[in-house]
Amino acid sequence: MKAAVLQAIGAPLVIEDVPDPEPGPTELVLQVGACGICGTDLHMSENSDPNVGWRVLPAGCVMGHEFAGEVVEVGRQAGDRWRTGDRVTALPWIGCGHCPLCRAGRGFRCAQAKMRASAELPGAYAEYTRVGAGETIRLPDSVSFREGALVEPLAVGLNAVRRAQLQPGDAVLVVGAGPVGLSVALWCRFFGAQHIVVSDLVAARAERALALGATASVDASQDDVRERVAEAIGGRPRVVFDCVGVPGSLQLAIDYAPHDARIVVVGLCMAGDQLFPTKALVKELEITFAFIYRQQDFATVVHLLGEGRIDAAPMISDRVDLGGFADAFEALKQPNTQIKVMLETD
Numbered sequence: 001m002k003a004a005v006l007q008a009i010g011a012p013l014v015i016e017d018v019p020d021p022e023p024g025p026t027e028l029v030l031q032v033g034a035c036g037i038c039g040t041d042l043h044m045s046e047n048s049d050p051n052v053g054w055r056v057l058p059a060g061c062v063m064g065h066e067f068a069g070e071v072v073e074v075g076r077q078a079g080d081r082w083r084t085g086d087r088v089t090a091l092p093w094i095g096c097g098h099c100p101l102c103r104a105g106r107g108f109r110c111a112q113a114k115m116r117a118s119a120e121l122p123g124a125y126a127e128y129t130r131v132g133a134g135e136t137i138r139l140p141d142s143v144s145f146r147e148g149a150l151v152e153p154l155a156v157g158l159n160a161v162r163r164a165q166l167q168p169g170d171a172v173l174v175v176g177a178g179p180v181g182l183s184v185a186l187w188c189r190f191f192g193a194q195h196i197v198v199s200d201l202v203a204a205r206a207e208r209a210l211a212l213g214a215t216a217s218v219d220a221s222q223d224d225v226r227e228r229v230a231e232a233i234g235g236r237p238r239v240v241f242d243c244v245g246v247p248g249s250l251q252l253a254i255d256y257a258p259h260d261a262r263i264v265v266v267g268l269c270m271a272g273d274q275l276f277p278t279k280a281l282v283k284e285l286e287i288t289f290a291f292i293y294r295q296q297d298f299a300t301v302v303h304l305l306g307e308g309r310i311d312a313a314p315m316i317s318d319r320v321d322l323g324g325f326a327d328a329f330e331a332l333k334q335p336n337t338q339i340k341v342m343l344e345t346d
């Protein structure tokens, strides 16, 4: 089959023929219907520093962990629940399934977990991919593959907003209007925030957040963010989300936050950073970090998509096939107006 291979850290992806995946006893093979390009993959494809706190990718790996597709092969112990033709999405890891972490839905922390984009578990920037039967969730007929590929970034936003301990009527500021920022905006709306202001250095990206639940957008390249936020809210935000994840973005969130606010850091900053603790201290800010999600969040997101209670389709800004995929991935490393670029292999 064809797959987009990361031959070396920092190098462009190359579309190559690689061996077809074969399912282990408790695994399935999917024909990939859609797979979103994730900012994490962009960061990780360029990171060779083992000190950043998250793993370094091996040369020759295939990334891609936001996907949905059709089951084409079923492992010999997985046939009680799954059939060829089933439409599904799946988690980015395969855990042991038995340990307390796996049972709590946090299989990515399992000592035996295989994470996607590793030698043991290639990702879904490919025609086919292998998934764990226990980590697979069925899609309702009303949920398309491209919506199914949004379940993962939606689960990231759901976990972040849970950690924000939002109250109905709250005012929030979301800094960064990439897929994570838009997903956070969607869940803030869902959980009853009254004012949801989204800022970005690219005005068009911030404006797209309005289609996903934001009540105001700020062009951070032109406007004074604090002034615009105060205008839009008629007061101060109680929660500030850092959905950027570059050196300086956490300090920016601290600067934007009023006293006694909560900051939720969701953006993945894979470099050393410097900040002024006193600026957070004198405001008595509460700073919390959000990473991945629980397995149950996937089921929740799929259920709500299936019932039409959330609509994430405006997150998708572009589509690409495997032929144009390497160029599309490379282009996203530069500043751009795109949000979620979706690989569709059909």
Ligand SMILES: [Zn+2]
Pocket: 038, 039, 040, 065, 066, 152, 153
């Ligand atoms: Zn992702």
Ligand SMILES: [Zn+2]
Pocket: 095, 096, 097, 098, 099, 100, 101, 102, 103, 107, 110, 111, 112, 113
């Ligand atoms: Zn486990």
